[in-house]
Amino acid sequence: xxxxARDIDDERLAAAIADAxxxxxxxxxxxxxxxxxxxxxxxxxxxxxxIEQIIRARLSEARPEDGVLGEEFGAAMEGRSRVWVVxxxxxxxxxxxxxxxxxxxxxxxxxxxxxxxxxxxxxxGERWSARRGAGTTLNGAPCRVSGCGRLADAALxxxxxxxxxxxxxxxxxxxxxxxxxxRFGGDCYTYGLLAAGHLDAILEVGLExxxxxPLVPVIEEAGGVITDWRGAPLGxxxxxxxxxxxxxxxxxxxxxxxxx
Amino acid sequence: xxxxARDIDDERLAAAIADAxxxxxxxxxxxxxxxxxxxxxxxxxxxxxxIEQIIRARLSEARPEDGVLGEEFGAAMEGRSRVWVVxxxxxxxxxxxxxxxxxxxxxxxxxxxxxxxxxxxxxxGERWSARRGAGTTLNGAPCRVSGCGRLADAALxxxxxxxxxxxxxxxxxxxxxxxxxxRFGGDCYTYGLLAAGHLDAILEVGLExxxxxPLVPVIEEAGGVITDWRGAPLGxxxxxxxxxxxxxxxxxxxxxxxxx
Numbered sequence: 001x002x003x004x005a006r007d008i009d010d011e012r013l014a015a016a017i018a019d020a021x022x023x024x025x026x027x028x029x030x031x032x033x034x035x036x037x038x039x040x041x042x043x044x045x046x047x048x049x050x051i052e053q054i055i056r057a058r059l060s061e062a063r064p065e066d067g068v069l070g071e072e073f074g075a076a077m078e079g080r081s082r083v084w085v086v087x088x089x090x091x092x093x094x095x096x097x098x099x100x101x102x103x104x105x106x107x108x109x110x111x112x113x114x115x116x117x118x119x120x121x122x123x124x125g126e127r128w129s130a131r132r133g134a135g136t137t138l139n140g141a142p143c144r145v146s147g148c149g150r151l152a153d154a155a156l157x158x159x160x161x162x163x164x165x166x167x168x169x170x171x172x173x174x175x176x177x178x179x180x181x182x183r184f185g186g187d188c189y190t191y192g193l194l195a196a197g198h199l200d201a202i203l204e205v206g207l208e209x210x211x212x213x214p215l216v217p218v219i220e221e222a223g224g225v226i227t228d229w230r231g232a233p234l235g236x237x238x239x240x241x242x243x244x245x246x247x248x249x250x251x252x253x254x255x256x257x258x259x260x
Numbered sequence: 261x262x263x264x265a266r267d268i269d270d271e272r273l274a275a276a277i278a279d280a281x282x283x284x285x286x287x288x289x290x291x292x293x294x295x296x297x298x299x300x301x302x303x304x305x306x307x308x309x310x311i312e313q314i315i316r317a318r319l320s321e322a323r324p325e326d327g328v329l330g331e332e333f334g335a336a337m338e339g340r341s342r343v344w345v346v347x348x349x350x351x352x353x354x355x356x357x358x359x360x361x362x363x364x365x366x367x368x369x370x371x372x373x374x375x376x377x378x379x380x381x382x383x384x385g386e387r388w389s390a391r392r393g394a395g396t397t398l399n400g401a402p403c404r405v406s407g408c409g410r411l412a413d414a415a416l417x418x419x420x421x422x423x424x425x426x427x428x429x430x431x432x433x434x435x436x437x438x439x440x441x442x443r444f445g446g447d448c449y450t451y452g453l454l455a456a457g458h459l460d461a462i463l464e465v466g467l468e469x470x471x472x473x474p475l476v477p478v479i480e481e482a483g484g485v486i487t488d489w490r491g492a493p494l495g496x497x498x499x500x501x502x503x504x505x506x507x508x509x510x511x512x513x514x515x516x517x518x519x520x
Contacts, residue, residue: 030458097415097443098458100384101361124360155357160444161421162436176422183357184420185445198290198358 018120051088087210091187103188107214117217128192136222145224145246146197154200156182157190191215195222202244225251278380311348347470351447363448367474377477390481405484405506406457414460416442417450451475455482462504485511
């Protein structure tokens with residue numbers, strides 16, 4: 001199989017797996033959990049685990065030679081050049097407060113480089129999918145970032161301003177004050193909206209590799225830019241600070257403000 | 261017609277009007293607007309106006325003796341004891357950034373007291389409806405606030421932290437730091453989630469009468485408390501600062517922190 005055929009096959013596999021788990025969150029969403037003595041159980045943890053178990057089982061059956069990194073069950077990736085990255089429920093805060101803005105993330109890295117990314121919003125019925133060189137689709141139709149090149153014209157997204165501290169908070173406030181509009185909440189959905197041209201930039205801190213790695217192809221294949229706050233490509237060892245933008249110009253303008 | 265029969269009739273009218281306008285936002289949502297020299301046109305303004313015009317026409321036909329206050333076309337309420345309050349698209353920021361968390365609000369005040377409230381989320385297919393003494397429903401099924409009585413256990417919602425300034429910002433930060441979790445975004449949807457027991461408290465500033473008056477019956481009839489920051493009932497002349505909570509105890513705990 002050549003690289004392209006393999007990529008297409010991987011994207012189909014990710015879609016089939018996302019289909020298989022799409023109905024699972026509804027079992028726990030907005031429903032009280034049966035009382036249990038163990039304090040660490042929560043509806044979202046139950047849903048997280050149920051989804052990740054199925055995804056891991058499907059991957060280990062279809063791609064036994066690949067590694068996997070997931071939120072709930074850790075990493076099995078030593079010595080593997082291809083590693084799948086899974087966040088069963090991204091947007092835990094939305095899930096536990098009854099908002100449908102949570103999603104399932106499936107990504108694939110090859111030699112440390114994100115080559116495939118999928119964001120599935122089970123309750124909204126929206127899915128972004130991207131593979132290297134093939135563009136990003138929203139529910140099967142190609143989508144693209146906006147052409148916004150200036151922060152003064154930009155709609156900025158960030159999940160929560162309360163996550164920023166110290167110098168990062170000061171920098172975020174400066175960027176938000178200069179943006180046309182700033183929107184909070186949304187987690188992975190925010191990146192889908194950027195890839196579809198509805199938001200123009202995203203600034204975040206405190207993300208984990210399973211949060212941000214599946215998003216990279218979704219943004220890049222839609223024509224956008226996504227890096228850490230210093231402009232370096234995102235990888236397993238990034239520090240969890242993410243800057244995404246519709247254009248190089250907008251990315252550069254914001255990055256300059258982060259350095260001051 | 262006695263009071264109760266009149267109330268039922270009013271609630272049915274509000275539902276019929278919400279049905280009539282539900283498909284309108286999709287005409288403009290996520291769609292670029294045809295270029296126009298007038299800079300003040302925007303997709304959300306177009307949708308806002310189209311919706312409010314239909315609502316006003318239906319109200320003036322069915323309730324010619326009542327007053328109306330709307331976001332786009334102002335007030336026609338002098339000397340009227342019954343006044344309908346309309347926000348055609350609450351959550352403008354969501355609408356213009358491609359997020360489905362916007363809603364249509366229809367409320368009715370009688371002698372200055374909110375007696376009927378409806379929140380319709382057209383893209384999410386969710387509707388909260390409440391009339392005095394009859395409880396709150398979500399898509400026709402009765403719903404109720406949580407029993408949360410302590411801020412340390414509470415999920416707090418607020419549309420944007422950037423709206424707070426000075427002492428209000430300090431107070432908000434203190435409340436958010438003491439809450440179990442704080443969620444941003446959502447506008448009117450946040451109040452629906454509180455009425456259905458998924459959020460426990462909401463703290464906001466800068467709301468307009470057409471934003472907050474339709475929400476009052478939705479919260480109160482679900483068993484919650486909603487006032488201004490000093491604990492006074494919300495009316496046309498309130499200052500736009502809103503505190504809503506699932507219980508009297510939680511409301512009192514937060515209000516005490518707002519005074520410091």
